[in-house]
Amino acid sequence: MPDSHAQRVLALLDQQGLLRSSDLDAVGVPRVVLTRMRAAGLLEKVGRGLYRRPDAKASEHETLAVVATKVPQAVLCLLTALQFHELTTQLPRQVWITMPRGSHIPKLDYPPLRMIQAAGEAYSAGIEVVTRDSVPIRVYGVAKTVAECFKHRNTVGADVALEALKEARAQRKATADELWRYAKVCRVANVMRPYLEATE
Structure with a gap:
């Protein structure tokens, strides 16, 4: 997995809190990167096609x-x-x-x-x-x-x-x-x- 892909995904997450798999199209990152990042413990799946950082604090909202x-x-x-x-x-x-x-x-x-x-x-x-x-x-x-x-x-x-x-x-x-x-x-x-x- 190229580091630049992971960095782009994490930068996007920092920007918007939650990430849809479709959001990757805009930054030119293949969706398979999400699977790899999840396996590496860099992402957590919240729902179908929805991800966040594992250390993100879940709030009442x-x-x-x-x-x-x-x-x-x-x-x-x-x-x-x-x-x-x-x-x-x-x-x-x-x-x-x-x-x-x-x-x-x-x-x-x-x-x-x-x-x-x-x-x-x-x-x-x-x-x-x-x-x-x-x-x-x-x-x-x-x-x-x-x-x-x-x-x-x-x-x-x-x-x-x-x-x-x-x-x-x-x-x-x-x-x-x-x-x-x-x-x-x-x-x-x-x-x-x-x-x-x-x-x-």
Whole structure:
């Protein structure tokens, strides 16, 4: 194994935290190098076609980093976004993601996914990009997440939506104007109005 190949792989890992086997194409490294590096103890396999350094510290965000790396179009939403923003006491058993309408559910060995589809502004508005474990993760901001919980209240529970709204206001993580804006984007302005007025 030429040292330059291994060095390029490790440099890429340092840059992005997690590595897909397809990422090697961009740096001109044959994929067989991954197998050799793994055998030599230089790489650790995290999931199908996904690698990291063996000494990398796994954080609480590792599963989210795995999803972000394997499914770049995915945006963390609903219960997963609430947990990310520390607005709920619930621990979702699946990673909740929003994908563009018409997408197929991504095939991942781990973690289990729950997919919502959206189009236009309902998909694109309110996306924030945050870096965890050197991986850029797309997640809906607080106000959009709260509005989405009201939109999908039959799925996540009306109590979850109300808790999210109260916590967002109590922790000052979203203004009334921001919540109102995303209530309109998610077409739940009439549903949210009485609760928004009660928290002002």
